Amino acid sequence: SQQGEEDPQALSIQEGENATMNCSYKTSINNLQWYRQNSGRGLVHLILIRSNEREKHSGRLRVTLDTSKKSSSLLITASRAADTASYFCATLNSGYSTLTFGKGTMLLVSP
Amino acid sequence: DAGVIQSPRHEVTEMGQEVTLRCKPISGHDYLFWYRQTMMRGLELLIYFNNNVPIDDSGMPEDRFSAKMPNASFSTLKIQPSEPRDSAVYFCASKGTNYNEQFFGPGTRLTVL
Numbered sequence: 001s002q003q004g005e006e007d008p009q010a011l012s013i014q015e016g017e018n019a020t021m022n023c024s025y026k027t028s029i030n031n032l033q034w035y036r037q038n039s040g041r042g043l044v045h046l047i048l049i050r051s052n053e054r055e056k057h058s059g060r061l062r063v064t065l066d067t068s069k070k071s072s073s074l075l076i077t078a079s080r081a082a083d084t085a086s087y088f089c090a091t092l093n094s095g096y097s098t099l100t101f102g103k104g105t106m107l108l109v110s111p
Numbered sequence: 112d113a114g115v116i117q118s119p120r121h122e123v124t125e126m127g128q129e130v131t132l133r134c135k136p137i138s139g140h141d142y143l144f145w146y147r148q149t150m151m152r153g154l155e156l157l158i159y160f161n162n163n164v165p166i167d168d169s170g171m172p173e174d175r176f177s178a179k180m181p182n183a184s185f186s187t188l189k190i191q192p193s194e195p196r197d198s199a200v201y202f203c204a205s206k207g208t209n210y211n212e213q214f215f216g217p218g219t220r221l222t223v224l
Binding site: 042045092 | 204
């Protein structure tokens with residue numbers, strides 16, 4: 001079953017703007033990961049946040065996690081046309097070895 | 112490192128034919144995952160292996176689907192007989208035991224006519 005649900009389903013912005021995508025999940029997690037998928041390609045891991053962390057940064061990426069609300073957000077600052085892709089959150093549920101992926105947010109960054 | 116390798120990249124076949132998808136995981140990774148991606152259902156885990164042993168195949172849609180991992184560097188996903196509703200992109204991914212990140216292959220786009 002799809003645990004992570006991303007919001008919005010699609011997002012269109014201009015270069016230089018910030019993009020925020022949200023993810024909600026239902027059960028206890030060990031960690032939450034964000035992946036990017038360019039058109040016609042496989043998924044690429046971006047960043048991981050553990051259940052005992054609240055915020056994490058990596059370059060232009062900022063991820064937050066609120067376990068009380070079972071939600072996470074991915075912020076891409078100063079977006080570029082090359083950031084155009086689909087973004088997926090994936091949860092590693094407590095006691096399991098597999099990831100459960102959401103359906104993704106399609107981000108379009110226009111020059 | 113070449114990353115996860117999948118073949119073929121594209122496969123077009125007719126209903127009823129047997130289809131075999133292939134995957135070579137990253138050397139040293141002991142977990143291998145097969146996923147299916149469609150617009151309607153998103154990314155679904157079909158089966159995963161640990162040290163070449165199938166651990167959970169509860170995501171395999173039906174008996175027409177089978178997967179094997181005869182050694183640490185090769186896995187196959189077979190569909191026999193194929194049906195139009197099997198049309199999707201099939202991904203293979205691998206990871207190491209002490210790591211959370213999964214590495215995905217480029218996928219095989221399967222079209223069953």
